[in-house]
Amino acid sequence: MSEFLRSWLVLVVFGGLAVAVVGTFLGLGSLLRPQRATEQKVMNYESGVDPQGDRWSQSNIRYYVFALMFVLFDVEVVFIFPWAARLEAYGMFGLVEMAIFIFILALGLFYAWRKRLLRWI
Amino acid sequence: MNTLTLAVELAYWQQTTIRAVVGLVAVLLPAGTLVYLFLFKMMSFMQSRLGPMEAGPYGSLQLLAEVGKFLQKEDIVPANADRVVFKAAPFVVLVSTFLLVLVIPGGPDLMFIDVDTGIFLALAVSSISVIGILMAGWASASKYSLLGALRATGQLIAYELPLVLAVMGVVIQAGTLNMQGIVMAQAEGEIFGFGGIGSPFIITQFLGFAIFLIAVQAELTQPPFDMPVAESELVTGYLTEYSGMRFLMFFIGEFATAGIFSALAATLFLGGWYVPGLDPTDNLFNVIGPMVLLGKIILVAFLIFWFRFTYPRFREDQLQTLAWKVLIPLSLVNIVATGVLKVVF
Numbered sequence: 001m002s003e004f005l006r007s008w009l010v011l012v013v014f015g016g017l018a019v020a021v022v023g024t025f026l027g028l029g030s031l032l033r034p035q036r037a038t039e040q041k042v043m044n045y046e047s048g049v050d051p052q053g054d055r056w057s058q059s060n061i062r063y064y065v066f067a068l069m070f071v072l073f074d075v076e077v078v079f080i081f082p083w084a085a086r087l088e089a090y091g092m093f094g095l096v097e098m099a100i101f102i103f104i105l106a107l108g109l110f111y112a113w114r115k116r117l118l119r120w121i
Numbered sequence: 122m123n124t125l126t127l128a129v130e131l132a133y134w135q136q137t138t139i140r141a142v143v144g145l146v147a148v149l150l151p152a153g154t155l156v157y158l159f160l161f162k163m164m165s166f167m168q169s170r171l172g173p174m175e176a177g178p179y180g181s182l183q184l185l186a187e188v189g190k191f192l193q194k195e196d197i198v199p200a201n202a203d204r205v206v207f208k209a210a211p212f213v214v215l216v217s218t219f220l221l222v223l224v225i226p227g228g229p230d231l232m233f234i235d236v237d238t239g240i241f242l243a244l245a246v247s248s249i250s251v252i253g254i255l256m257a258g259w260a261s262a263s264k265y266s267l268l269g270a271l272r273a274t275g276q277l278i279a280y281e282l283p284l285v286l287a288v289m290g291v292v293i294q295a296g297t298l299n300m301q302g303i304v305m306a307q308a309e310g311e312i313f314g315f316g317g318i319g320s321p322f323i324i325t326q327f328l329g330f331a332i333f334l335i336a337v338q339a340e341l342t343q344p345p346f347d348m349p350v351a352e353s354e355l356v357t358g359y360l361t362e363y364s365g366m367r368f369l370m371f372f373i374g375e376f377a378t379a380g381i382f383s384a385l386a387a388t389l390f391l392g393g394w395y396v397p398g399l400d401p402t403d404n405l406f407n408v409i410g411p412m413v414l415l416g417k418i419i420l421v422a423f424l425i426f427w428f429r430f431t432y433p434r435f436r437e438d439q440l441q442t443l444a445w446k447v448l449i450p451l452s453l454v455n456i457v458a459t460g461v462l463k464v465v466f
Contacts, residue, residue, distance in 0.1 A: 006133060007234040010140060011223060014233070017141050018219035022212050022370055029192045029366040042200040044263040045361055051201075057264055063275035066441060070278040073449070077285050080456070081241055084292040087463055095464045102453055109449065118445045119438065 065117045069109070076105050140233050147222050151380030151418055152373055153184055158419070159426040160376075167430050194365030199261060202362065206260035211363075211370035213253030218374050220246035221381045226301045228394050228410030229402055239300035240292065243385060244285050247340070250378070251277045254349075257371070258359035269358020272437065273342060273349035279444040280339035280346075286452035287332040290459040291322050291389045304393035308401035319397050323390040328455050330390045332448055334421075337382045338428055339440070341375060345432035346440060379425065380418060387417035 044051045083090070083098050090097075112118055131139070161183060165172030173180030198204055223246075224239045226232040236242060251274055258270020292298060295306035310320030323330050339346040350358040360371055387393060394410030395401055406413075435443070 007236055010137060010234045011220060013137055013141055014144055014219045014223055015216050017144060018216040019212055021145070021219075022215050025192075025370065026196075026366050029194075029196065032192050033365060034193075034195050036195065037197065039200075041195075041197055044199050044201055044261070045356065046264065047356070051263075056259075056262055057267070059264075059267060059271065061271055063271075063279075063441065066275060066279055066445070069445075070282065073282050074285075077282070077289075080289055081292065081298065084289050084456075084460075085296060085298050087293050087460060088296050092464055095460050098460065099457055102457060106450070106453055109445070113446065118442065 065112070069112060069117075072108060073105070076101075144219065144222055144233060147225070147227075148219060148377045148381070149373075151384070151415070151422075152377035154415075154419070155380050155383075155422050155426070156376050157181065157184055159422060163423075163426060164430050188369070191366055191369040196366060197362075197364045199263065199362050201262040203260040203262065206256050207362075208367075210253050210257035210260060211367050211374070213256060214250050214371060214374040217246055217249035217253065218377045218381065220249070221378065222384075224300050225381070225384045225388055225414075226304060226393060226410075227414055228407040229301075229404075230407055231394075231410060232301060235299070235301060237297070237299050239298055240288055240303070240385075240389070241298050243300075244281075244288065247284075247378075247382075248277070248281055250374070254359055257363070261359070261362035263362050265355045265357075265361045266359050269349045269355045269361070272355075273359060276339055276342065276346065276349060276440060279441055280336045280448075283332050283444060283448035283452050284336035284340060286449065286456060287329040287336065288389060289452070289456050290326045290329040293456070293459045293463050294320075294322060294325060300388055300393075304388060304395055305401060307392045308395040319392060319395065321390065321392040326390060326455075326459070328451065329459075330386070332452050332455070333386055333390070334424060334428075335443075335448065337386065338425060339444070341379050341382065341425070343379075343425070343429045345428070345435050347434055348437050348440060351434060379422060383418045383421040383425065384414065386421045387414060391417045391421070393417070 046052070079101070080098070083094060087094055157180075161172045161180065173183040176182040176186045198207060221243055223233045224236075224243045254273045254277070255270050258266040258268075258273070261267070291303060294310075295303045297303060297306065307321050308319045342349045348354070348358075350360060355361070360368060363371060394406055394414045396409075396413055399405065
């Protein structure tokens with residue numbers, strides 16, 4: 001296996017390590033802890049009164065616009081990273097290109113700002 | 122990269138085993154240090170009290186006592202909850218934490234993986250924890266949990282952008298995404314011809330450092346950005362229905378992530394394992410590097426926790442306003458300015 005793939009294998013090993021750590025702690029706990037669930041205990045906590053309504057209630061996701069804008073900027077970031085790492089090679093040409101790119105995206109942010117999307121809605 | 126001066130050549134599985142053990146230490150040791158030093162002691166001193174004093178000298182064994190206590194606590198899963206997702210959520214959060222530690226170098230030859238996408242990988246895996254938090258909040262089938270999880274998601278994605286954009290200035294200056302390369306760029310760099318202390322990016326990228334720390338504060342859902350777990354509004358937000366060991370897993374995840382983000386900040390802005398005045402390829406750094414890094418982690422973590430214990434909580438809309446109207450435009454300006462300076466000089 002190549003050196004490159006081997007270093008990515010470490011990533012998988014660490015993921016497994018995290019699962020093993022959590023599993024070990026929880027398993028150790030299950031040997032020590034009591035297990036006496038009563039009806040009151042497994043009720044959802046709503047400040048002491050009986051829970052109202054169904055299991056999953058509807059709620060207003062106020063930040064769905066931010067989620068959309070997050071996608072916009074996250075894609076932008078993916079484009080900026082390779083440029084940032086190689087800026088020395090691109091020189092002035094790369095700088096002007098990226099300035100235009102960032103300007104257009106900043107314009108998008110500014111548009112959302114003026115459209116009053118960046119406030120509590 | 123100089124050659125390893127080890128007496129024995131290790132096989133791949135042996136190296137991986139050592140890496141796994143060291144990784145475990147690297148996640149849990151800073152987390153324990155931060156909890157004891159800052160959450161138990163510094164917070165207490167700032168509030169004119171002593172903090173834990175009973176277990177061990179100056180309460181130093183308090184952490185072990187806490188783990189022992191949590192081990193004995195009953196594990197309550199709400200009857201209404203989506204059991205599989207509810208139980209999987211702590212795993213997802215901890216996986217995110219353990220993958221974050223991978224990219225941090227501890228010396229010229231000490232690293233878990235040496236990939237050219239280093240910092241990009243770290244920023245990518247750091248967002249896995251959002252999924253874990255959303256899982257925890259939704260699966261609990263509790264109103265507090267759901268609201269807390271939605272708040273957390275809105276907050277984490279909003280502050281991920283300043284976090285990533287602040288790093289971009291460092292990447293432009295270093296010209297590489299590799300964490301080892303970023304440390305080397307700081308060790309060998311010079312500021313306007315003066316190379317005596319290298320070029321720690323905190324000096325040339327101070328704006329980036331400030332934005333990074335604020336964003337980290339929000340990513341950790343710590344005060345003043347702790348609306349997702351605001352105890353006076355939402356009990357404990359997405360953690361409301363968690364008890365015993367499962368709660369402790371989230372807690373460990375939070376403080377381990379605090380330690381690792383401090384390590385990232387230390388590596389990106391303070392020079393990582395390097396101390397000025399020595400040759401960065403010196404084998405000495407394989408020995409003292411991790412300790413230097415731990416010292417810098419504690420320095421950065423001190424700042425983070427200082428903010429935590431000092432400021433009151435923001436309002437939810439103020440939080441979003443700060444991210445979108447202040448931090449993101451500022452970091453975009455920072456990128457362009459750094460790029461111009463890099464090309465012109």
